[in-house]
Amino acid sequence: MPESHKRVLIVDDEYYLGQMLAQALLQEKIEAMAVTDIDSAISWLERKKFDLIVSDVYLPGKTGMDLFNYVTAHNIEVPFIFMTGNPNLEMAIDFLTRGGYDYILKPFMIPEFIHKVKSVIKTHSLRKKEKKLVKDLRQLLASRLSELRIFQDVIESTDDGVLVTDVEGTIVKVNAGFEKITGLSSVQLLQQHLDVLRQTVLPGLDFKTILQELEANKTWNGELVGGRNHQDTWYVSITFSPVQNEESQIFAYAGIFKDVTEQREVEQALISSLQKMNLAQEAIIFGLANLAEQRDNITGFHLERIRAYCKALAEALYERHIYPHMVNAEFINMLYRTAPLHDIGKVGIPDYILLKKGRLSPAEFEIIKSHTTIGYNTLNSIRKQYGDMQFLKMGIEITYCHHERWDGNGYPRGLKGKQIPLSAQILAIADVYDALTTYRSYKSAFGHREAIEIMKKERGKHFSPKIFDVFLKIADRFDQIRMGFVESVPAVELNLPVPVEY
Incomplete structure (x- = not known):
């Protein structure tokens, strides 16, 4: 029943009085049911809820007190008013002490009746709210006390x-x-x-x-x-x-x-252990790569220069927010550590080809090209045995793909554009620059500016345009790195054209 809709049950053996009272309440927008006996009243109470019962005391057969006893016995929460022209003090005391609300003495005026009905309904509604509030407060207090005890137990335990x-x-x-x-x-x-x-x-x-x-x-x-x-x-x-x-x-x-002292001490010990492991890992990588280089006529600081060039170019990409989803501190560090592996496959190239002075024949060049697949197979076999460690993953990318070209004319697979791993794109620029600016058995060293001019012709062909443009902006940094690793140059230099494979 909506809160604004009120319903009253009127019980009086005078039929017309009951109907008149019901009609008066209806005009006040209060629904009313008027009956003339107790059994009819009980029947209505079993079917509907009421906000007030107004009953005559003296009725044929059963009395109004019998109806009140029924209501209290069945725990029907509804205010109860008696109407009577013959008040009985003893009955009145019993009625009021057991929860009855009030008496209306007959005869009465209709406005007086309406006022009494509205007043009792309002008072009962307020009492219900007050009762609920008290109940809620008691429950809240009990809950808070329980929470406080639990909180105290948790704090102490x-x-x-x-x-x-x-x-x-x-x-x-x-x-x-x-x-x-x-x-x-x-x-x-x-x-x-x-x-x-x-x-x-x-x-x-x-x-x-x-x-x-x-x-x-x-x-x-x-x-x-x-x-x-x-x-x-x-x-x-x-x-x-x-x-x-x-x-x-x-x-x-x-x-x-x-x-968290123990946790931090364990973390520090783990970090120290990882640092030592990384140093050992890097030493092994560099040693393997250097072993391959020792069989070539590439002298001295080639591996140190290559890794330094790669690091400088990757840092420049990072600073300019180019490939931000890929180039971060971890990527730069891993590239620096794995760059020396790029030519590890040369350990499988025969000396008569690897150490040959002058141009290679087409057949010999095909054998030289196989160093990429030899390096890939070597590192991939290690990966299969020890799992997908990040340095092996990038090492494989560099070893396998550093001779791929942006235009798709590289080897061994003819990858094109973004198909080429980013690490290999970066290393390709570093490797070509180093090949041009250092002495080889088949060529003399070009100067820094000459090398840059030669490489510009390969923008969009050999090299990624985006990465090469960044390289041009930091080219002086490459020159500084090159000058930091001084090598002795043979007295006799061959002034041969630059080979296709650099």
Whole structure:
């Protein structure tokens, strides 16, 4: 039933009086059912809900008191008014003490009746709301007390440190976990300002900074390094949050202090181990690559230059936000470490071809080209045995694809454009620049500017236009790297044309 729609049950053996009262209430937009006996009234109560029962006391057969007894016995929550012309004091006391609302003495005026009905309905509605409010408050209080007990149990049982301050930063609560991880007792801490921790175990803890962060972001997270007993270094992860009342007013701050010293020590040991492993890994890679280079007439610092060129060009791409989804610090570092592997496949090329002075025959050049597939097969067999490590993945890309060309005329697979891995696109520019600017058994060294002019003709053919344009912008950096690795040049140089394969 909508809250605005009210319904009244009228019980009176005078049929016309009941109908008149029902009609008067209807004009006030109050629905009314008028019956002349108790059984009919009970029948209506079984079918509908009412906001008020108005019954005559004296009825044929059963009385109004019998109806009241039925209502109370069946826990029907509805206010009850008696109408009577012969009030009985004893009955009235019994009626009112058992929950009856009021009496209307006959005879009465219709406006008086309507006023009484509206007043009782309104009063009962307010009492219901008040009763519900009291019930809700009791439930809320019981819930809060239960939560408080649970919260207290959690605070005391957790190994993490829990600290509570008032809004001024005065410590009002610490748990046993906090005492354990700080080495400070509650006697030393309670009623002290939070700054006592800065003076003892956590020099980096600043309440003003925490408060500013809490006002801006509703929470403060940090990790600090401190010292327990003025000697033990410890790491603690801290989270501070405001505590609010029902009106969302902050009345305290709660801090969770988690000792992460052991975790950080394990992490540092792991980092140290990984660094050592990476150094060993890099030494092995460089040694393998250098082994291949020793069989060639490429002298001295070729591998160091190649990796330095690649690093410089990759950093320039990163700074200009070119290929941002690929070029990051990890990519640059991995490229620097794996670039020396590019010609590792030359270990499988016969000496009479690898060390030949002068031009290669077409058949010999086909054999030279196979160093890319030899290198690929070598590294891929390692990958199958040890898994997809990132340095092997990039090493395979570089070894297999550094002689592919942007226009698709490279080898071994004739990849074109973006089909060529980015690492190989970068290395191709570095490798050609180094080949042009250093002495080889079949050619003399070109100067920096001459090499740049030759390479410009290969933009969009051999090299990616986008990457080559960046190379041109940092070409002086390549020259600086080249000059940093000085090599002795044979007294007699052959001034031969640049071979197709560089």
